[in-house]
Amino acid sequence: xxxxxxxxxxxxxxxxxxLAQDEGDETTxxxxxxxxxxxxxxxxxxxxxxxxxxxxxxxQGESIFIYQESAEVDGWLRVYREDEEDxxxxxxxxxxxxxxxxxxxxxxxxxxxxxxxxxxxxIELPQGIYRLDATIQGNAFIFTPIVLDGNCDESSIFxxxxxxxxxxxxxxxxxxxxxxxxxxxxxxxGEWIVEFRDVTDPEFLEESVLEVENNTTFNGFxxxxxxxxxxxxxxxxxNANVQDRAFILSPLVVVGDCSTRTVFNELDFExxxxxxxxxxxxxxxxxxxxxxxxxxxxxxxxxxxxx
Numbered sequence: 001x002x003x004x005x006x007x008x009x010x011x012x013x014x015x016x017x018x019l020a021q022d023e024g025d026e027t028t029x030x031x032x033x034x035x036x037x038x039x040x041x042x043x044x045x046x047x048x049x050x051x052x053x054x055x056x057x058x059x060q061g062e063s064i065f066i067y068q069e070s071a072e073v074d075g076w077l078r079v080y081r082e083d084e085e086d087x088x089x090x091x092x093x094x095x096x097x098x099x100x101x102x103x104x105x106x107x108x109x110x111x112x113x114x115x116x117x118x119x120x121x122x123i124e125l126p127q128g129i130y131r132l133d134a135t136i137q138g139n140a141f142i143f144t145p146i147v148l149d150g151n152c153d154e155s156s157i158f159x160x161x162x163x164x165x166x167x168x169x170x171x172x173x174x175x176x177x178x179x180x181x182x183x184x185x186x187x188x189x190g191e192w193i194v195e196f197r198d199v200t201d202p203e204f205l206e207e208s209v210l211e212v213e214n215n216t217t218f219n220g221f222x223x224x225x226x227x228x229x230x231x232x233x234x235x236x237x238x239n240a241n242v243q244d245r246a247f248i249l250s251p252l253v254v255v256g257d258c259s260t261r262t263v264f265n266e267l268d269f270e271x272x273x274x275x276x277x278x279x280x281x282x283x284x285x286x287x288x289x290x291x292x293x294x295x296x297x298x299x300x301x302x303x304x305x306x307x
Contacts, residue, residue, distance in 0.1 A: 032065040032080050034097040042094070044087035048076030055087050063097060064089070101171065101220070101227045102131060106204040108195035112183050115191045120183040122148060125176035129254065131197045131225060134158055136168040137190030143183060150179030158194075160223055161187075162296045170223040173199070173252060173289060199228065199289075209287070212236075212303050219300040226290040231258065233284045237304040240264055242274040243297040249290060256286030267294075279306070 037058045044056035048071075058064060065080045066089075072078065077094070079087045109130075112120050134141065143158040157172045185192060199205070210218065211230045218226065240247060249264040259281055266274055292299060 031068050033068045035064050035066050035077070035094040036097045037062045037064065037093060038095050039093040042089055044079055044081075044089055046085070046087065048073035048078075048088040050090075052088075055085070056081070058089075064094065066094075101208075101224060102133070102197055102199075103204045103207050106197055106201065109198050110196040111193065112196075113191070113193040114185060116189050117186050118184070120181075122180055122182055124180050125152075125174075125178070125196070127178045128176055128198050129200055130174050130176060131171060131199050132157060132174060132194055133171045133197070134169065134192065134194045136160075136170075136188060136192040137166070138188050138192070139163055139165055139168060140187045141168055141170070141192060142186040142188070143194060144186070145174070145181045145183055148180045148182060150177055152176055152179035152181070157183075158223075162222070164296065169221070171225045172223075173225050173291070214305040215302065217300060217302045219298060220292065221298050222292070222296055223294075224292050225252070228254070229288050229290065231256075231282050231286045231288055231303075232305075233282050233286075235306040236280045236282065237277055237306055238263055238280050239277040239302040239304065240266075240274065240299060241302075242266070242276075242295060242299045243272075244274065244295045244299070245269060245271045246294045247274055247276070247292070247299060248294045249292055249301070251280075252289040252291055254287050254289065256288075257283045258286035258288060263290075 037060055040060050042058050043054045044058065046053040046055050067078045067080060067086075069078070075091055076088045077091050079089055081087055110123055110125065112123070114120070134143065140161045141158050142156060144156045145152070145154055147154055153174070157174060158170055160168055160170050162168060183194070199208070205228075209228050209230055210216070212232070220226070238249075240249060246267045247264055248262065248266070250262050251258065251260055253260050263278055263280060264276055266276055268274060290301065
């Protein structure tokens, strides 16, 4: 199957999604925002004060979900707990998590893992578009596909290096026309895992597509591939706030007639952060994944509709 046929699969899925979507249907979960616990331990309380009952505890690195609302009491956030009463946590004990770019309930179709430099077993990837999410215990990682059967790209998928961290996370996308691969890891000593998810899986596609509107914002960290975004035809301003001195942003257009040129390619050795903006034209409604690279820190993208 050609790349154009794969794109048709996405189009049909998105059409079904648009027809099935009920604009008036809003669930409680749409009002929740993921936060990460930054304190070694933190108490969950029944009321927004330190004298109320402790109804639970969370630990550093744990994810919790906070209601997106004005605080009842300054300094306190209301915590959603499935099948339990809501609780409260002091806001200085948590920080907002980077946007999840895939549904965490979606299981990987393939998982490749190992330690150090290795060559995987043979893996058959059916026709599709796959998102790869890597977690590496170390500060460098190279991950390269070798095609044994079929006509697929053999360019390195990951080639990341960050001396400031002990654990790396990164994501990428690959197209498969039904190829058989082995994957080779290099420039790494610790344990690593790469998870493959089918981004056209109709069971999860509906929930993963972000419809971009005026002032839509999402954020991430380091080298990432965003969720699929539905960008309406028009002229947009894209603003980037980057906590780093370098930043590349590229659109991966899978549906529609939109520019595929690199949006940002920034480098300023004298800066500790970057604030940049540019104009982006969508000649028709497009589905776009946004790929970041050459960045090791947090970044935020904001979209503004000009016309």
